[in-house]
Amino acid sequence: MTTPAEFYEKHTELLDQAVRATAVRDYWSAFPESPSKSVYGETAAGEGERAFQALLGRPFPIEVPGAVGSVSTEHSPWGLELGVSYPKADPPALVAAARAATPAWRAVGPQGRAGVAAEIIKRINARSFELAHAVQHTTGQAFVMAFQAGGPHAQDRALEAVAYAFAATTRIPATTEWSKPQRGGDPLRLSKTSTVVGRGVSLVIGCTTFPTWNSYPALFASLVTGNPVIVKPHPGAVLPLAITVQICREVLAEAGQSPDLVTLAVEEPGDGIAATLATHPDVRIVDFTGSSDFGNWLEANARQAVVYTEKAGLNTVVVDSTDDYKGLLRNLSFSLSLYSGQMCTTPQNILVPAGGIDTDAGHRSVEEFGADLSAALGKLLGDPARAAGTLGAIVNDGVLARLTEAGNASGVVHPSAEVADEQHPGATIRTPVVVRLDAADEKTYTREWFGPVSFLITTESTEHSLRILVETVRAHGALTALVHSNRPEVLSAAREAALDAGVHLAENLTGGVFVNQTAAFSDLHGSGANPAATASLSDDHFVTGRFFTLQSRHHI
């Protein structure tokens, strides 16, 4: 056994660095993103792959309190047969086990909880290759992306949430002395104690595209603030979170805590246990990533809980002008293609003024810009093997259906094509479709078309584009916005528009940074200021609703 205090001692420096990084916000990362041998060791890749292979075709080794029977629901978008089964969850038993585990966890205090969390994340990092395969074969991400986004980047986001939770739960000192001067007498003196108490059972509902990256901040923020966590993966992407929960339980048990502080809730698709758990009177925190429909339902119905959602939106690009047209096209075509646009941050609506745009390669009409963007996509995705590494595979039939629907519209600027990947003959791989619309076609472009579907929308002017940005994002939400302009007054107006819309803005991205990507410890993901999300990953607001501070006082 290693006590939570010992884990804290072991990871004090890491935690201190992480807390400092949340304040400084220059570049900082605890977990290297490169899956190279020089970083993770000669044997890590092979061991990770073997560990993943060993999980296939059998029951996943994990205890789930009260589970009855088993469930197997995953299909690899790359065509691999997975055949992993999991204990089928019984919601009331999970909640009861979580509650029973809570008092001892409360007594551990913030330092011990942060120490245990840091140990968990370190062990997750050590299994990054195994997790990368699990992420690849549930989400359809290409391997390198699955490694990075599902591994180190998710681990950095986890540690960031730990840092925010740790800082927020230690900002009020645990003990203080209060001495109030009294005229002509001894001061009034009190000794005061402050104790952090979790809000209650926390439910984390994972998504199918980024099972770890989108769940880790909530899981660790809730855990470090003193709450037990029930992790409810999407039926299509269970394995990455099953491995995660397995590691959590292993470390918690080693720390002398009940492993039921973190449990796995797996269901048959359609069982609806997310809704059952989210409205259980003892579930007091709900985190969700996924569709606006269910996110809005949770906000309206999980009234006994604080609810954090990340839902859909209309990520928007305003193109006005550029000094680096090639860079713009290269950068934007990659943003549209990465993981087949199956990121909540992929641009959907590209707004271009009817008069065209001024560029370092001369003036380009809307038609020309569409053709140039299509050519850039063709160049990026021309080689099937390389294309598969960028596009990944289509995660489910819903994405495919939207792609087909968009492709049948008039005004297709860049048609979607099938890509054959020799290594994965069973995979469904598609290039993005880009469809030209007019600003008046708002019925089409104010829907979210999750997947590789984007619209090139002609507006009256850049001013009109910015007005559409504000109106559509205020009404329907967005996680990202991008502006291209070499005119200072346009950039300034775009910044104001983004503040009005409540969306983070990227300007003139023409190099190796993409609007889809945010960096832990520096970029906020989501703002809470528009309907796409109710919180940011991560900031103080994301953690302060998860706990209470209770005081006691007595005379000295």
Next chain:
Amino acid sequence: MTTPAEFYEKHTELLDQAVRATAVRDYWSAFPESPSKSVYGETAAGEGERAFQALLGRPFPIEVPGAVGSVSTEHSPWGLELGVSYPKADPPALVAAARAATPAWRAVGPQGRAGVAAEIIKRINARSFELAHAVQHTTGQAFVMAFQAGGPHAQDRALEAVAYAFAATTRIPATTEWSKPQRGGDPLRLSKTSTVVGRGVSLVIGCTTFPTWNSYPALFASLVTGNPVIVKPHPGAVLPLAITVQICREVLAEAGQSPDLVTLAVEEPGDGIAATLATHPDVRIVDFTGSSDFGNWLEANARQAVVYTEKAGLNTVVVDSTDDYKGLLRNLSFSLSLYSGQMCTTPQNILVPAGGIDTDAGHRSVEEFGADLSAALGKLLGDPARAAGTLGAIVNDGVLARLTEAGNASGVVHPSAEVADEQHPGATIRTPVVVRLDAADEKTYTREWFGPVSFLITTESTEHSLRILVETVRAHGALTALVHSNRPEVLSAAREAALDAGVHLAENLTGGVFVNQTAAFSDLHGSGANPAATASLSDDHFVTGRFFTLQSRHHI
């Protein structure tokens, strides 16, 4: 004109001290609580009284956008004719004016907003005597209490909220540089900007007993985080908040901002403009102090807003044993009497084991304890003039009705008596009633009897008392809990019980500190962990829901 930046420069030291005090949490106060000449000057008291007198019997000098007609709704519980009238508010006009004022306030930034807020609070402090009279003659508080709780203590709570808001909105740096190393190439470099954006129009709904103390934290937290604020006083206690809003508007105008960033919303009783405003789509923050009925209604119906409520509860005392029986009786009888129990923090349920309690004055049965408490009340309130200074006046007929109802019950241990105050012949002054109940009489004691009504409840044992504490507070809420015991194992169990119940605990108060009182910069008021309140005054959680942080980034 003084710019916000200049106000910030003027008050930098005060703000820094205040932020430090929220972290250190030993004794700190910015505004002296003594209404003495040596502190506030020879002439301050007289000037303040004259200023108050000059307001009586006429329209209050304040501009309210869109107001139509006037309203006069206040009656002094001390019998003074007030006759102040106010412009009658038009809710849509207030919201429109608030929205129009917002963009310029957003552009001011956290430092400037904190500077303006500090200037406002300093000017409020300079009008403490005038405000004390206004508080006295709307709430029924005795003058010294009205001065302290309505003046410096409220000002300290205001400054505390400013400190939390200022710290929270500056924790993420406004500008940062991010530089990510690239293998075999130049680093990726971005310049990043973070801007604080308020959530939207903020509505502060005041109460009739502590119009300033309970409203200031919300008013200043919302203002400093970038939001316009509509202040909606209780119809019975408008004047203290009208003066406050007047000062806010004066300073905002001087700072070159729209005074409509803070407006006054006065209604005829029954107009229901609190509900109208709270459910307006553009009102995004609601703060409320008052009845559980309306608080719960707001939580259920103001769905477009974040809602902070402080409602009713069952403040509880567990008496087990004591080493200072006289001190216990003196302290508790004062807590029951102060402002006639019309504090949200006054103890209601006093739990005593059937076997009686061990004290330094010998063992006392429940009957003896009741008689001793009654005697202590009699001693404290025996002299009418001094009694009036402690009790204040009864604020409204609802309190009087509950007092009468409780007094008609069987088992009265200490009957309520009328007190005649020669200086205020028109005042309604009453001593508290204490009624003996059994633990089985939960139908009676699980209701909140706001006012000078307390119950001496016989339980099976102290363990049973603690169980009742946990069960009743979890179900019905409480703002305070107090335990008297000289047994360490009981104190330890009481601390755990208070954590389980989600209530702050005071232990063995026998001197000059009372369970009703909390100190700014040290004690949290409310916890959010039980139904009596959804937040604490003040902590990070109280401010972080009031704003968003929006980022923009571009290559360097």
